[in-house]
C-alpha cells in the first residue's frame with residue numbers, strides 16, 4: 001500500500017538557512033533509498049541530503065537557492081510500505097545521519113581555531129572539530145609549504161562519504177611546516193601547519209581538538225618568528241603549471257568530485273555553472289567534451305589523452321612572416337587515423353629489394369598488347385594478394401579485446417593515393433579473383449576518383465592490407481609506412497633503380513625495387529614477416545609464380 005511521508009532536512013547542527021545549490025531529483029521520479037535529493041552548501045561545507053527510503057518523489061517544494069534549516073520539508077515520498085516511513089518527528093538520524101554530522105562540521109571549521117593574542121608570529125592550524133567523523137581522507141591540497149595565504153583561504157579539502165569540507169586559514173600568513181599529503185586521513189585536532197603571520201596572534205586548537213598529526217600537543221607553544229612576506233592569494237597547486245584554474249574556489253559536491261577524479265579531471269580547471277561558481281557533473285562533462293573537441297585531429301599524437309605531453313604552442317610570427325591555412329577535412333581525418341594507428345600498433349619495418357627486371361620488360365609489352373596502361377601497382381597488388389594467401393596472418397585483424405585473430409576469407413587491397421586534398425586510401429575489392437589488367441583499370445579509376453574527390457565511403461572501406469607506392473614520385477630509399485589499422489601490414493614501395501647485382505659469376509645490371517614492409521608485431525612475428533617478404537620478392541621477380 002502506498003504511503004506519503006514528509007522528507008525533512010536532517011539535523012544541521014548550528015547551521016541555519018543553508019542554501020540549496022543543487023537539486024538532483026524531480027517530482028514524480030522514482031528513487032532508491034539513499035539517493036541524493038539535493039545538495040546544501042554552507043560557507044565551508046557541502047552536504048548531500050539522501051532519501052530516507054525508496055519511493056516516488058512527490059510535492060517537491062524547494063528550488064535551487066532556497067535556504068533550508070533543520071526540519072524544513074523538502075518533499076514527500078510515496079513509499080510502498082507504510083512501515084518503512086521514517087518518523088517525521090526525528091528526521092535527522094533517519095533521513096541523513098551523515099550530512100547531519102557534516103553539517104556540524106561547517107561551523108566547527110570556522111570556530112575551531114581560537115585566537116589568543118601574544119607576541120608570537122606563528123599560528124598553529126589544526127583540523128577543526130567535525131562531529132563524529134574520524135580518519136577523513138585529504139582529497140585536495142590547496143596550498144604548499146611556503147605559500148602565502150589570505151585569511152579564510154582554503155588550505156586543504158577533506159572528503160567523507162557524504163560531505164566535502166574545506167579547512168580555511170584562520171589568518172593571512174605564510175604556510176610553514178605543511179606536511180600533509182593527499183590521501184592522509186585526518187582527525188579533529190590533527191596538526192596541519194603553522195601560519196607565519198604579521199602582528200602576532202597564536203591560534204590554538206579548540207579544547208576538543210586533542211593532539212595534532214605532527215605529534216605535538218594542542219598546547220605546545222610555537223616559537224615566535226617574524227614574517228615580512230607580502231600577503232597574496234595562494235595559487236592552487238592542483239591547477240597545474242601553465243593551466244588556468246577556472247574554478248579557483250574548488251566548489252563541487254562529493255559526487256562531482258568523485259566523477260571528476262574518475263575521469264582524471266582536475267576540478268580546479270572546471271568552470272562551475274552552479275551557485276558561487278560551483279562545478280556540477282554537467283560542468284565536468286562539458287569540460288571533457290570541450291577538451292576532446294579542442295584537440296585538433298592533427299595534434300592527436302601529442303594531446304590524444306594518451307598521456308603524451310602536448311607540444312607547447314608557439315607564436316611563429318615572432319620569427320618571421322607566417323600564413324595560417326585551414327587544414328582540409330581529409331587531412332584532419334587521416335591525421336587522426338594515422339596518429340591512432342601509430343600510437344596503438346607496435347610497428348616493425350623490414351626492408352628488402354625485389355628484382356623487377358623481367359616484370360618491367362613484361363609490363364611494357366603487356367601494356368601495348370592490352371591497350372591498358374599497366375603501371376607497377378597492379379602487379380604488386382597481385383603479388384601481395386598471392387603472398388597473403390600463403391601467409392594468412394597478413395590477411396587478419398586483431399579482435400578489439402586482443403583475445404583472438406580474425407582471419408579474412410577475402411582479399412581487398414588498399415593503395416595510398418596522393419590527392420590535392422591529402423592522402424586517401426581507395427580499396428580494390430577481390431584481388432584474388434582479378435587479373436592484372438582488371439586491377440590496373442580499377443586502380444586507375446579509383447585513383448582518378450580520389451584526385452577528383454569523388455570516392456564513395458564504400459570505396460575506402462574493408463581493406464585487408466595496403467600498398468603505399470612512392471616510386472612514381474622518384475623516392476629511392478626505404479621508408480617506414482604506418483600500418484592502416486585495423487589492417488596488420490602495409491607495403492611501402494620506392495623507385496626502382498638499376499643496380500649491379502652479382503649473379504654468381506659476374507655483376508649484372510638489374511632493376512631493383514626497394515620494398516618497406518611495416519607490420520603489427522602483436523600479430524606477426526619477425527620470422528613470419530621475413531618469410532612473407534622472401535615470398536613476395538620471388539613472386540615479383542618471376543611473375544610465373546603468381547599462377548602456381
Ligand code: CAO
Pocket residue numbers: 374375376377378415416417418419423443447468469470471472473493494495496513
Ligand atoms: N619505380 C619506378 N617507377 C615507378 C614506380 C616505381 N616503384 N612506381 C611507379 N612508377 C612509374 C610508373 O610505372 C609510371 O611510369 P610510366 O608512365 O613510364 O609507366 C610513373 O612512375 C607514374 O606512375 P604512377 O605513380 O602515376 O602510377 P602508379 O600506378 O604506380 O601509382 C598511385 C598510382 C595512385 C599509387 C600514385 O599516383 C600515387 O598517388 N602515389 C603516391 C602514394 C602516396 O602518397 N603514398 C604515401 C602514403 S603515406 O603518406
